[in-house]
Amino acid sequence: MERKLIIAIDGPASSGKSSSAKILASRLHYVYIDTGAMYRACALCSLKRNIDLNDLSALTFMLADIRIDIRYAPDGNRLILNGEDVSERIREEDISRLSSQIATIGVVREKMVDLQRKLGEQGGVIMDGRDIGTVVFPHADIKFFLVADMKTRAKRRWIELEAKGLDPDLAEVEQEMIWRDKNDSNRAIAPLRRAHDAIEIDTGDLSLDDQVELLHEHIRSLQQ
Ligand code: DC
Numbered sequence: 001m002e003r004k005l006i007i008a009i010d011g012p013a014s015s016g017k018s019s020s021a022k023i024l025a026s027r028l029h030y031v032y033i034d035t036g037a038m039y040r041a042c043a044l045c046s047l048k049r050n051i052d053l054n055d056l057s058a059l060t061f062m063l064a065d066i067r068i069d070i071r072y073a074p075d076g077n078r079l080i081l082n083g084e085d086v087s088e089r090i091r092e093e094d095i096s097r098l099s100s101q102i103a104t105i106g107v108v109r110e111k112m113v114d115l116q117r118k119l120g121e122q123g124g125v126i127m128d129g130r131d132i133g134t135v136v137f138p139h140a141d142i143k144f145f146l147v148a149d150m151k152t153r154a155k156r157r158w159i160e161l162e163a164k165g166l167d168p169d170l171a172e173v174e175q176e177m178i179w180r181d182k183n184d185s186n187r188a189i190a191p192l193r194r195a196h197d198a199i200e201i202d203t204g205d206l207s208l209d210d211q212v213e214l215l216h217e218h219i220r221s222l223q224q
Pocket of ligand 1: 015036079096103128131132184
């Protein structure tokens, strides 16, 4: 029987991580874990409870009984926060910014990394995020680091927002992404970095099919 791998995919926002991870997971019959969604759930929880992110004791209290469950489904996983399905709410722009802010805080990262390791340690998992190859699973079987130029990434996000019936402004979407890249890359704990042994893939000029095929080829070469 084939060994169940731990596959790490890191990279900045809209670099193609989740789109390729979802397809690959279904091809390989692996579980897909979107760790960004977990930070987003923390952000939403803090917002609902009106917690000031500088108030470490309130945050620690919140984290002590937070319940983040992933309901796995072939047509898209659902994120359940303390019993409530928040899958759509966590994708909104206010939560994008707040999740990047809350992800700089040590106690939050400790809790999330712990959860992520428990979810992935058995293998048969594709996990995407910012620190999967560097911190969560430094011994992952294979690591990818996806990149794409800013204009392409901003356009991808803009298309996503439009598809949701919103009326996004491309320049604003780009500014928000520049801010988030900077915040995610410059934080003191587990900043966005390419692990030294990660395979870097520029998805800027690749179709989604080509992107998935390229990642799949690397994974296949490992299984032979
Ligand atoms: O992948 P995403 O855009 O949904 O992630 C939202 C935020 O969560 C991102 O701006 C930074 C944070 N994040 C993180 O710090 N570490 C991860 N492994 C995943 C996400």
